[in-house]
Amino acid sequence: MIRELDQFYAKKEEPNKSCLLALRTIILGQDEAVSETRKYGMPCFCYQGKMFCYLWVDKKTTEPYLLMVEGDKLEHTELEQGSRKRMKILRVNPTRDLEIERIQVILQDALDLYRKGIVKI
Template sequence: MKTIDDFYLNVEESIKGTFLALKDIILKQDKDITHVLKYGMPFFCYKGKMFCYLWTDKKDKQPYIGIVEGKHFDESFLIQDKRSRMKIMMLNSNEDLPLEQIESTIHKAINLYKSGIIRIKNA
């Protein structure tokens, strides 16, 4: 069985550092965030409810953060494409991460759950 650590060990070297930095950034945003492997990718949950994940774009091989409830976001840097619920934040593994953008997006996602717009089990 594959573990979350195996994911990071086996990810392409060119984006491994970006994924590891994103993991640390996301986990630092709230004490109720947990980190799990679902569908073969790292997901981050807030009080057990999935709210974002890390993945790589098939075309340009660049990393992105997927926001599960992205349909509630209006930020121009989030891309919906043909997704009905999720939006993604594309990143460039050769550039510095846009820390403020990432942190504000993560906080906005968490606030959806805290506000009750998105229901949390046993909350």
């Protein structure tokens, strides 16, 4: 039986499915203290139990994005704030190669907010 969390990925069409699974692997590989759960119907990644990012698919463009919970504290031009006060997103084109290094830098900067105590755990 497929875990509920895995069903999110299994139900997606290609190329989004492969893209989301690759992002999942990248996120989980950033630190041993990163875990995955499901919140609000989407994959949520936590650092020592504290939410730090989500994976989702934009309803209008149907493209995946990485939502950074403490995005307002991250200074990366690739991150979009839009009308959000706290969170920012990184849009990902599922038909192109992932910019793994860029994604890892953003994820490490986000995790550093927790590691350095800027965001309390």
